[in-house]
Amino acid sequence: MPTAAGPVLPVVLKHATKRKSASAQIREGAIEVTLPKHWLPSFQKKVTQDLCDRLQRQFQTDWQLVQKDQGPLISFDNPQRLTDWVTQLNQETLQVPLNGVRIGSSKYSRLAQMNTKTCWMTISRYCLDRVPESALRYLVIHELAHLKVPNHSPAFWSEVKAFVPHLRHQRRLIAAIHRIRLYEEATQSRLCLSQPPIEPPPSLSFKKPTPKPQKKKSLFRQLFLFGFD
């Protein structure tokens, strides 16, 4: 059965004076495009369209992959439960000298990382929320294997492959989960922010802010708002 298409990401445009090239990324639930200010509007429009198309396609691929049945899902928000699960997996597989596991909360950090000096593993909380067990297993084994081989050399991958069937698929899946969970959280907080503000109690009075003069929108911004066709 085909999976339903995912939401279309909103686009945020930024202009930079010192930039020589354009870039785009998915951030806070939107596609953020940064363009050199000196480019002609028609060229900015074309580049923006190309970059957005590529990221929308990538987001749709992630979305569809995450919606498919990928086997049992698990979640961890308790570091002790996660440590127990990882410790058992380590005993069943690589048996490396792991010291501990922590849950990372940064939005901009990697999916997971291993400190090879302290032997502590950090896993992003965006990879621990309704994640297919097989994909989390891959992520943990990847990090454990860094205690045997610190870099991503062929020797490292053969350590991982020995315990992870369908390695490429699991790799794609965990990366997609990470991006989709970040998107979901950003969308959720945007919805919360758009709620009407709480009314102050009647005894308090606030000075009404003077309205700011409306800035004239640039031609490109107007074109963008009305679409490119």
Ligand SMILES: [Zn+2]
């Ligand atoms: Zn690695």
